[in-house]
Amino acid sequence: MNIAIQSHGLVLTESLRAYVHRRLQTALGWALTRRLAVLLSDINGPRGGRDKRCKIQIHLDHGKTIVIEDTEEDVYAAIDLAAGRADRALARQLSRGRKFTHDKARTLSPADEASEVDDQP
Secondary structure, three states, X not given: OEEEEEEEOOOOOHHHHHXXXXXXXXXXXXXXXXXXXXXXXXXXXXXXXXXXXXXXXXXXXXXXXXXXXXXXXXXXXXXXXXXXXXXXXXXXXXXXXXXXXXXXXXOOOXXXXXXXXXXXX
């Protein structure tokens, strides 16, 4: 799993980077997703408040992208909640996959056609 992590307004320490990798591997490792993009940002800057944002983009095959965003006071809480929501959203998206049946068109023999005509009232 390729995880690209960017940070705006936050110091991206090695421990924070490892936490993001560990949390997303735990939450999304089952799906074998290839590319994830994580954006960690501090919306208000030094003013404080509920302003730590974690935005996760999951790039699926065929050009589909799932985007999950969560804002909390603590960046670790935002990562946890966004990872949980990403897990559920990815499971929901993959379960919606179309199931095509590739049955060949049934061709009726002349005897079968005659029996169908006889069966009708």
